[in-house]
Amino acid sequence: MDTTLSDPITEPLLGNTRQEEKSKIYEPITRSGFLDGTRQECLRWAHLLATFVAQSARNIANVLSEFGSWLARLFGCSASKSSLNGQTVPVNLSPLQEERLRLLRQRIDVPYDCSSVKHQDALKELWRLAYPNRQLPPLKSDLWKEMGWQNSDPSTDFRAGGFMSLENLIYFARNYPDSFHRLLHKSDGKRAEWEYPFAIGGVNISYMLVQMLDLQSGKMRTKAGVHFVQLLEDDDVAFDNLFCVAFRVLDSQWLARQASYMDFNEVLKSTRVQLEQELTIGGISRIQDMPSFRMLKS
Template sequence: MSSTTLRRRLHHRDLDGKRNERYEVNQSMSSDDDLGEPLLGPHNRYDHSEGCTLAEILDEGRAQERLHWTLLFSHLIAQWAQWLANIVLGSGSFIGRFLPFLPLLTQSGSTTKLLPPPLNPLQEARLKHLKLRVAVPFDGSSVQHQDALKQLWLLAYPNREFPSLKSELWKDMGWQGCDPSTDFRGGGYVSLENLIYFAKEYPKSFQNLLNKQNGERSEWEYPFAVAGINISFMLVQMLDLQSGKPSTLAAIHFLDLLSEDDRAFDDLFCIAFEMLDAQWLAKRASYMEFNDVLKSTRTQLERELALEDISSVKDLPAYNLLAR
């Protein structure tokens, strides 16, 4: 069965007679309650107190109290050590570089975050520029954004005529409907920029993933373009790009990569896409498992960012998956 035929099956209301199953998929993808990720459903919530005895509740309360005081004590030590490092040793020393990773108690008292390191002027400027890019929503009425969609089409299909902005042909690229602008809820304009960068800088990898040329494919494949939007959205969350200061380990490591290359975010997107497809094949996954594959991709990427001697995106082991 050709890849085009497989993609078109995603948009049929009836998949092998399973109308209810298809209806549920559409419900989760169109819900306004999710985090804006077209292929990801809402997170499950559990009530851990249900069915607990009084003794268990008291034990849990004492455990929470011990955790509170432990974290508070760590917070005081971290503040004192940070002050000492800045005054006596300077932020460039070994200890000065290590101390920002000590735990800091958040206002909720239930989660720990990291003390953000001091940023040099280059990091400040590039991080600010990246956050501005992330904040731009996709606007279907913008001529610039329409031109970007046209550019993506011509990069993906150089021998095919550009269709209208609303056409069934967009489904061939892996958009969910005939109007791509409706799929940008989570990723924003930066996700379209990521896809264009991928097509221009790594055309061989881009075409391989677009046309599902590697490995033994599932009968119900993930749609290429929408998967790209999900990857952009995942990276924005992982790298803390919508918060005031980076406070996760991956985000802090990413700042070092950003100081070496102002296109580090776009390259990381390309790497993550290749990683996702490799895990998709390894797990023999199907459409309904996309959420799990994306989560495992994030976990693997966070591990690679935490490796020693990683000073640029090209030092990441998964960079070798990319082909020009």
């Protein structure tokens, strides 16, 4: 038996049998045939190159399109999230904060009732605090206009602020009497010929604060509101104290702008902006920590 190993060089890479070599016949190439072949080869390469370029362009376009879609989804989701955060801000409140917020919202919902003895007595108390040395006028009298009510019947001027705005004014007079009387009598600075009415100004400030803190919606949708409700833990009259600060800020900005009666709404808006900034600067654990609070003591 022949045990000679086959030559590994001549052994086919696949298979075990040797293939017969095919005979090759030399065919001379004429000049025209050479040119035709060259032209066809060039055309073939040109076609391949054009196909490659076109395919590459499509691939690049697809990549850019996918990347653009990804960016759109990315920023679209971020905007939606930001918008959602602008609508509702989750807040964790303690039972005490929840209760004080509930009571505050109850106060907001109470309109001034001219037939209520309690409300009438509160209005009389405001007069006594404002003018301790003067006789109390009837509930309908032009003397009420001296305090800054628009009508001889103050009960018609509480529409926006409700009964709580009257409570805010009384709190201001009782707890910060010096500041209260300086604003009432326009004692500070160079005053305008046509001043804002004191009492009506207070009603508008109460209403502005309710809007700024978003207290009527039942949801915290403003940063100022979120920070404010945290203050209720240690201060059950935080809103009343904020009212007093707001009144001082408004009068300070009024003087700085040399404003007149027709500028009141603009001054009220700028007052809101300043209060929002102070409530959210950080390190504020009570209204007394606000930078503008010191104006109540000056």
